[in-house]
Amino acid sequence: MARPRSIQAHRKVVEAAAELFSEHGIDATSMDAIAESSGVSKATIYKHWPDKDALCLEVLGFVHGLDEKPPIFDSGDFRTDLIGQLRYQPAADRKAMKDKIWPHLMAYSARNRAFGAAWRAKVLEPARIGLAATIKRGEKLGALRTGIDPEVGIALLLGPMMYRHIFAQRLGQNAPKDLEVHVADAFLAAFAKQSRKDQKPSTRKQVRR
Incomplete structure (x- = not known):
């Protein structure tokens, strides 16, 4: 039809x-x-x-594939879900066009701040919100310790992805292989919730009063 x-x-x-x-x-x-x-x-x-x-x-x-419904990364295995979310590339068939338009977008946004704010809200905000929800889900699953500042978590997760996209690829350099895996593991090393048996006893001597 x-x-x-x-x-x-x-x-x-x-x-x-x-x-x-x-x-x-x-x-x-x-x-x-x-x-x-x-x-x-x-x-x-x-x-x-x-x-x-x-x-x-x-x-x-x-x-950027905003016309596609993104998958839901909620298998119950936080590490797997986090890697999957970092690897997710919507509209893969439009990647070449996205890469070509990116420098023009950066230049135009620098000259037109109102437009820059609008495109960040439209294109970047969904990814930020998605990662914030993933962090909260990790806390509920017990995979992450509670009280993580979501903005810090988002910066640590998105920073390496932006490095690969903006610096490594555009300067003709090879990004680290399986970068998403390294980022997820580094994030878990920093924020994973330790079980009591994994917690190391304090080596500080208590001062008797």
């Missing part, structure tokens, strides 16, 4: 804009160019999006 024409036009515009943004940058891509490339009139485009920034936000959601 064919999709309604408006839905087809919507998808054509998003895909055309994603390709143009990744090839020429956001500033250099006009709505006229998007209309020409997509075969959708500019008047129709403006019915869907009030301006280029709104369209660009949807494009970013598309290339």
Whole structure:
């Protein structure tokens, strides 16, 4: 069954804009160019999006796979779930386009702070919220000690992933193999809840008063 024409036009515009943004940058891509490339009139485009920034936000959601329902990592094995969540790459078929658009996105966001805040809320916030929920679930399972500052935990987990994405891959360097496993194990080494039999007795001498 064919999709309604408006839905087809919507998808054509998003895909055309994603390709143009990744090839020429956001500033250099006009709505006229998007209309020409997509075969959708500019008047129709403006019915869907009030301006280029709104369209660009949807494009970013598309290339980052926000149109896909993410899996739920809740098997009961916290280490396995954490590794799976760190490894999860939505919209793998759009990775090349995402990598091409990333430098343009960084430059555009630096010049347009309101847009930068909007895309961080749209694209990055779901990952942050997901990891915060995973940390809380780890505490409930007894895999993690309680009272972990979720922002510290998120920074420790996402930092290496961002290093691999921004520095290692873009500078042509090889990231460590199975980086997600190393990150999960380091996180557990820092925050895992020790059982009483695993706790080392204190070596400090008590001072008698």
